[in-house]
Amino acid sequence: MFGLGIDYGRIKRRVRACDYLTVAQLFLKDNFLLERPLSFDDIKPRLLGHWGTCHGINVAYANLKAFYQNEYNKNDDFQFILGPGHGFPALQANLFIDGDLLKANPKAKRNLDGIKYICKNFSWPDGFPSHASPMTPGVISEGGELGYALGIAYGAALGHPERNIAVLIGDGEFETATALSSMNLVKLFGTEKNGKVLPILHLNGYKISAPTVYARKSERELMSLIRGFGYTPIVVDGDDTEGFQIALEETRDKAYENPFIIMKTAKGETGPEYVNGKKVEGNFLAHQIPLKEAKTDKEELNILENWLKSYHFEELFNETEGFTL
Numbered sequence: 001m002f003g004l005g006i007d008y009g010r011i012k013r014r015v016r017a018c019d020y021l022t023v024a025q026l027f028l029k030d031n032f033l034l035e036r037p038l039s040f041d042d043i044k045p046r047l048l049g050h051w052g053t054c055h056g057i058n059v060a061y062a063n064l065k066a067f068y069q070n071e072y073n074k075n076d077d078f079q080f081i082l083g084p085g086h087g088f089p090a091l092q093a094n095l096f097i098d099g100d101l102l103k104a105n106p107k108a109k110r111n112l113d114g115i116k117y118i119c120k121n122f123s124w125p126d127g128f129p130s131h132a133s134p135m136t137p138g139v140i141s142e143g144g145e146l147g148y149a150l151g152i153a154y155g156a157a158l159g160h161p162e163r164n165i166a167v168l169i170g171d172g173e174f175e176t177a178t179a180l181s182s183m184n185l186v187k188l189f190g191t192e193k194n195g196k197v198l199p200i201l202h203l204n205g206y207k208i209s210a211p212t213v214y215a216r217k218s219e220r221e222l223m224s225l226i227r228g229f230g231y232t233p234i235v236v237d238g239d240d241t242e243g244f245q246i247a248l249e250e251t252r253d254k255a256y257e258n259p260f261i262i263m264k265t266a267k268g269e270t271g272p273e274y275v276n277g278k279k280v281e282g283n284f285l286a287h288q289i290p291l292k293e294a295k296t297d298k299e300e301l302n303i304l305e306n307w308l309k310s311y312h313f314e315e316l317f318n319e320t321e322g323f324t325l
């Protein structure tokens with residue numbers, strides 16, 4: 001399906017590849033392409049990280065990347081600021097797939113050795129940290145302490161009319177005083193001397209252990225709140241790739257003054273639905289590691305294997321051709 005010069009299927013394939021690489025970074029220390037049945041020995045000894053926010057990051061990044069590569073916008077580029085820096089493995093997957101990580105790190109080759117390297121070294125002493133950090137190419141906001149992403153985005157756009165800054169804000173992060181007060185910056189912007197800031201609120205409904213306030217508001221209430229700050233809210237469903245691309249197109253339309261995207265996903269989407277009888281996908285239990293006992297519990301290991309297989313990574317990468325997105 002092509003429209004706006006964009007291959008929607010390619011965006012979806014890219015999201016699948018990045019989701020796979022995200023889960024592989026969280027869990028695997030071996031058997032990265034699932035060439036044999038997954039065993040306890042393939043699982044990292046200490047499972048760290050945050051899965052729940054990652055699929056949404058992969059969706060937002062893939063859509064932005066495709067939008068800025070389409071034939072109308074290819075002379076432009078975007079800078080991505082990630083509020084929930086705990087979703088680092090997703091950001092890393094995107095930087096890896098695009099070859100941006102390779103520019104900063106010669107070991108991150110876009111082949112099986114590179115996949116091994118990013119997976120083994122995620123959240124590892126002397127390797128990559130668990131959160132976005134200054135060693136991550138392009139990162140100017142760590143996101144470990146939530147709330148600053150929007151303010152940093154305006155700072156980066158200040159005096160740089162050529163910049164397009166897309167900033168992903170968690171709905172939990174959006175409850176902080178810092179994020180909310182940064183919403184007022186839109187009133188100080190908008191001159192020709194500054195770049196464009198596109199906030200994308202990641203409405204996945206949950207923070208660490210509870211629903212977010214914004215998920216408990218009606219869509220009408222949330223949109224009115226955002227309008228009240230001086231933005232034009234545009235709601236997109238993360239699964240609707242065509243809708244996402246149309247929304248990005250609308251952000252270019254003068255009729256949409258100060259566009260603000262609300263991106264809806266289910267927390268932990270594409271991950272396990274239930275573990276030990278408890279709802280995980282679309283619940284706060286997806287926030288960190290959904291299968292904590294995967295190294296010792298056969299049932300959890302099986303769920304992990306099926307989860308990884310569900311992305312059909314073999315259709316997206318092979319050792320001879322590399323990525324075939």
Ligand SMILES: Cc1ncc(C[n+]2csc(CCOP(=O)(O)OP(=O)(O)O)c2C)c(N)n1
Pocket residue numbers: 050052053084086143144145146147169170171172173174176202204206207208212267287
């Ligand atoms: C200022 C601050 N308060 C609390 C935390 C602890 N914390 C880490 S992740 C998280 C939940 C974040 O929720 P959200 O912003 O919605 O991100 P997502 O659900 O996409 O992970 C919280 C509260 C933090 N990192 N920073």
